[in-house]
Amino acid sequence: MKTLVLTAHPDLGKSRINRAWFDALTQADSVTTRDLTAIGGSEMRFDISAEQTLLQAHDRIVFQFPFYWYSAPPVMKAWMDQVLSYGFAYGPGGTRLKGREFLILVSTGGPADSYHAGGYNNFSMDELLKPFQQTATLTGMTYLRPFVAHGMAVATVEQIDATVSDMLAHLTDAELDPKIKQARLLKALEDDPVKAAAVS
Numbered sequence: 202m203k204t205l206v207l208t209a210h211p212d213l214g215k216s217r218i219n220r221a222w223f224d225a226l227t228q229a230d231s232v233t234t235r236d237l238t239a240i241g242g243s244e245m246r247f248d249i250s251a252e253q254t255l256l257q258a259h260d261r262i263v264f265q266f267p268f269y270w271y272s273a274p275p276v277m278k279a280w281m282d283q284v285l286s287y288g289f290a291y292g293p294g295g296t297r298l299k300g301r302e303f304l305i306l307v308s309t310g311g312p313a314d315s316y317h318a319g320g321y322n323n324f325s326m327d328e329l330l331k332p333f334q335q336t337a338t339l340t341g342m343t344y345l346r347p348f349v350a351h352g353m354a355v356a357t358v359e360q361i362d363a364t365v366s367d368m369l370a371h372l373t374d375a376e377l378d379p380k381i382k383q384a385r386l387l388k389a390l391e392d393d394p395v396k397a398a399a400v401s
């Protein structure tokens with residue numbers, strides 16, 4: 202499994218959490234990391250053909266970013282607008298991303314309890330990340346359960362370190378693909394007729 206991590210932070214040098222994740226991911230096996238701000242420059246212009254070649258050379262595409270105004274920083278959108286082009290990612294013949302996996306790694310300033318109905322951010326992360334989920338769906342990728350680290354604006358060094366290991370564990374979870382987990386649960390039911398009878 203070859204993983205491509207596209208990191209969208211306006212200034213990784215000033216980042217605490219995304220820098221820590223970027224550094225850990227850069228050391229990880231079979232992972233290619235790309236700092237989109239450094240690559241796109243102040244104009245946020247990308248070499249579309251090079252970016253598309255890289256995408257096709259990887260099985261899992263990861264968007265990594267801090268949550269900014271309930272979305273990703275603008276360099277992520279600039280990259281998407283340029284690289285996920287008609288005839289490549291969607292539209293006639295636009296099937297080059299089909300069958301790949303798509304995963305989001307995101308940090309928020311707000312605490313976990315704010316990202317619920319009735320919390321001060323009102324909506325869950327699953328709801329707020331819907332445009333990314335639908336982008337994955339339209340381009341034929343399997344949307345994986347995102348990794349979210351909440352309350353990161355004021356995180357201690359220990360808390361940041363903990364998110365690094367949790368994030369790496371999430372990335373290497375063998376059952377991140379929902380079909381794999383579902384198949385195992387179904388098999389366990391088949392192997393246990395008593396439980397199978399109870400849930401049928």
Ligand SMILES: Cc1cc2nc3c(=O)[nH]c(=O)nc-3n(C[C@H](O)[C@H](O)[C@H](O)COP(=O)(O)O)c2cc1C
Pocket residue numbers: 210215216217218219220267268269270271272308309310311312353354
């Ligand atoms: C312009 C801007 C917008 C932000 N918007 C949000 C937001 O919508 N929700 C939230 O929980 N945190 C928000 N934050 C806080 C960041 O998500 C948080 O500081 C970041 O995840 C920390 O990551 P870093 O150490 O890599 O910079 C925002 C921060 C900035 C600078």
